[in-house]
Amino acid sequence: GTAESTKEEEDEFPDYPVPEGYRKKGSGNRAAAAGKPAQPAKQARPAAGREEKPPRGVKSAVGAEAAQQEQEQLAGAAEGTRIKFPSAGPEKLDELWQQRLEYLRNHDFDKAAETLRQFVELKEELELGNLYAHALVLVLQATRAMEARDEKRAERLLEAAERLAPLLPEPRLVIAWQWFKQDPLKPGRVLAKLKQAIAPVFDDPLAANRLVVNSVTVLLVGLLLGGMVFVVVQFLRYIRFFYHDFHHLLPRGVAWLQSSILATLLLLLPPLFGLGLPGILMEMVLVIWLYLQWKERVVSGVFVVLLVLLPFGLGWICERLQYPDTPGAKLWQIEKGNPSRELVAEMESALEAGSAGARSPVAAVLGRYYKRIGDFDKAERYYRMALEELPNSAELANNLANVLFMKKMLDDAVALYDQAIRFSPGAVEPYFNLSRVYYAKLELVKAKQYRENAGRLDEERLRQLQHQAATGLARYAVADMQWPAQWFRQKGRRASGVAERAAMVLWKNIGGFGTRSSFVFLGGGYILVLLLLLLAGGKWQLSLPCPRCGRPVCRKCDSDLPDTNTCGQCYHAFRKPDGVDPRARIEKEIQIRHRNRRLENVSRVFSFVLPGVGHIMKDKALSGAVLLALFSTAAALVLLRHGIMADPYKLGAAHDLGKLVLAAVIVVACWTWAAIALVRDRA
Structure with missing residues (x-):
């Protein structure tokens, strides 16, 4: 009673x-x-005014x-x-969607709107995560409604799209764009909506992986292009000093043309032996290493390190490219998406065959899937299978207890909740769930105690769980704990092997020699050789550029000169002009001015055609390298604007246009920097 x-x-x-x-x-x-x-x-x-009970004996x-x-x-x-259990299973969603399309074809928009409402509510009852394809269709329809100036219908469609795919940024981006067009002078709500659109991207591991891979690839290609240009420019600047010093290595009777031909053959050895682009660049750095200034050596050294680590970068990119086909990504689709029956059956078969990686994550995700659709027997079976492998998992114990709660096995649920608390004392969910169990058993004192314990841990989270439970939906009757994030990063048994082979193919296609691992060891030895050259280079009397005219300053050619910082012509023309014809000094001055003018014109042209090169030619290595890296990254962003990992849910060309705008901003910034530097140099 x-x-x-x-x-x-x-x-x-x-x-x-x-x-x-x-x-x-x-x-x-x-x-x-x-x-x-x-x-x-x-x-x-009965209160006054209420209907009295029928007379005794009258069975109405x-x-x-x-x-x-x-x-x-x-x-x-x-x-x-x-508890309001789902009114239907996932198959009902397809039926409702087809009905809506039929209503739209018949121009019955009222029934289409009602069917869409039922579709969204059933999706939320089933606790499905993100229906990306359906949400994108709604976004397209909302865009057409905006073009037809049906703002109310567009607003309803975008709201439904947000509920269908909370992690999809397109609905919020469209809303932000419409707000901006309506009132561009009030950017507050536009920026807030953009923040809401960007923030959930990293909550989806598939989208986050795609963003990271494309960004790292653009950055890597940009830095490599900038480094290549820097090394080539420095090689062209200092190659004549190498030819000059190489001539002194040969006997005195050898002509200059013969030594130049021999030096050229030596420089052509790497491409002749098929070492490829990495080998050629490493040879260029080795040839000009002792002629560089210390800032130029720093930049060249960073490029060499990047080149040596390139095989590892290719391997990392290939592993990331394979992520959508890994067990972790498939588990994420089951956990947070709208998985097909084929995908669920595939993971069940892989679980039975033992080819799905770790068994416990697969079993746990499948158990949660069956719990959402109301098949508690299968959910319990998979949860227990996972708990056998991970007996100390608080998440598994709590979520299995939730299934037992729904099956009215309260005593077993209490034992598992206690176990979850022992394994994770700071979690709010087990305390809240225990309060729900004792409330259902009418043990109100214990229910109050556990609810207070949950509030002491996180009062805001407790209020959220209470508000959700008051809705009556089965998904909120008791609170599940979220699975560890590393469960969705499983690679599988074959992932590493496939990625390794793909990385090796890429390495060979860009001209890499040896295997990826062996090249790293060779690169380490190459860096050691460069360091040893720095120690021994001071003992070698190498030629240096004259600060006035740029000719080689060679101690072997002008051993009798007391000043080794200038060439013989500049020394006699400007430092010790005794006995020198004034016309010869004037001619030398004219040559120097012509050289400086040519250098200024060339650097000015390159400052706008290829920003950074002009700075490098004026011995501003650090600023030139930064400018060159920025410009090369912008060029890589334009070349790879579609991304090496395509977005299957990309809507229109808005993403590519955004990348082009970003690249244009970077290029304009580089040109501005170069123009300011030219004005300062002229001043």
Whole structure:
């Protein structure tokens, strides 16, 4: 029977729904909560104005219905107290979507809107994560509605698209664009909506992986292009000094042309032996290493390190490219998407065959999937399978207890909740779920105690769980704990092998020699050789550029000169002009001015054609390298604007246009920097 409840109990425990057949709080008093038999409540008299009961002995339809309602109330299963299980399974979604399309074809927009409402509600009842394809269709339809100036319909469609795919940025981007067009002078709400569109991107591992891969690839290609240009420019600047010093290595009788031909053959050895682009670049750095200034050596050294680590970068990119086909990505689609029956069957077969990587994550995700669609027997079986492999997992213990709660196995659920608390004392969900269990068992004192414990851990999270539970949806009756993020990063048994072979193919296609691992060892030896050259280079009397005219300053050619910082011509023309014809000095001055003018014109042209090269030619290595890296990254962004990892849910060309705009901003910034540098140099 029912008994009166105190006002304190009513305030302490809101009207949470419980599974059908459980007795609610109002079904017993404190004596019942303490384990004593409940006393029957006195029957209240009908209030004035209410319909009186039919006379005794008269069995009317209304009386039978009232008796049935009273019996359900005594059982604690009255309307509003039952858990609202999903009204249909995932297959109903396809049926509702096809019905909506049929209504749209018949121009019955009212029925189409009602069917869409049912579709969205069923999706949320089934706790499906993101229906990307359906949401994109709604976005396209909303765009057409905006073109037809049907703003209300477009707003409803975009709102539904947001609910269907919370992690999809396109609906929020379209809304932000419409707000900007309506009032461009009030960017506040536009920026807030853009933030909402960008923030969830990293919550989706597939989208985050795609963004990271494309960004790293653009950055890597940009840095490599900039480094190649830097090395080539420096090689062209200092190659004549190498030819000059190489001539001194040969006997004195050898002509200059012969030594130049021999040096050229030596420089052509790497391409002749098929070392490829990395080998040629490493040879260029080795040839000019001792002629570089210390800033130029720093930049060249960074490029060499990047070149040596390139094989590892290719391997990392190939592994990331394979992520959508890994077990982790498939588990994410089951957990947060709308998985097809084929995908679920594939993961079940892989679980049975033991080819799905770790068994416990697969079994756990499958268990949660079957719990969402209401198949609690399969959910329990998969949860127990996962718990056997991970007996100390608080998430598995809590979520298995939730299934047992829905199956009315309360004592077993309590034991698992206690186990989850032992494994994760800081989690709010097990405490909240225990309060729900004891509330359903009418043990109100324990229910209050566990609810207070949950509030002490996280009051805001507790209020959120209470608000969700009050909706009556089965997904919120008890709170699941989220799976560890590393479960969705499984590679599988074959992933690393396929990625390794793909990386090797890429390495060979760009001209890499040896295997990827062997090249790293060779690169380490190459860096050691460069360091040794720095130690031994001071003992070698190499030629240097004259600061006035740029000719080689060679101690072997002009050993009798007291000043080794200038060439012989500049020394006699400007430092010690005694006995030198004034016309020769004037001619030398004219040559120097012509050289400086040519250098200025060339650097000015390159400052706009290829920003950074002009700075390098004027011995501004660091600023030139930064400018060159920025410009090369912008060029790589334009070349790879579609991304090496395509977005299957890309809507239109907005993404590519955004990348082009970003590249244009970078190029304009580089040109501005170069123009300011030219003005300063002229001043």
